[in-house]
Amino acid sequence: MRTTLDLPEELINEARRVLGFKSKTDTVVLSLTELVRRRRIEELKALAGQVKLHIDLEASRRRVKSTARRTRRKGAAAT
Secondary structure, X not given: OOOOOOOXXXXXXXXXXXXXXXXXXXXXXXXXXXXXXXXXXHHHHHOOOOOOOOOOHHHHXXXXXXXXXXXXXXXXXXX
């Protein structure tokens, strides 16, 4: 999407230098992506301790043996 922005030249040049980009577009895209990523991380951190999960850890760690798995093993052993 083409958009016209009025960015401080010193800021965009410093960001390009620090990030190692020649392109202003790449600089802005990476900067926005990183900003969004960090904000989402902060939102997740804010949820720490607030989400109540009622999970039986012992039951979830037990493996359920599949009948397809057993059938496949028996068939493989017979050949």
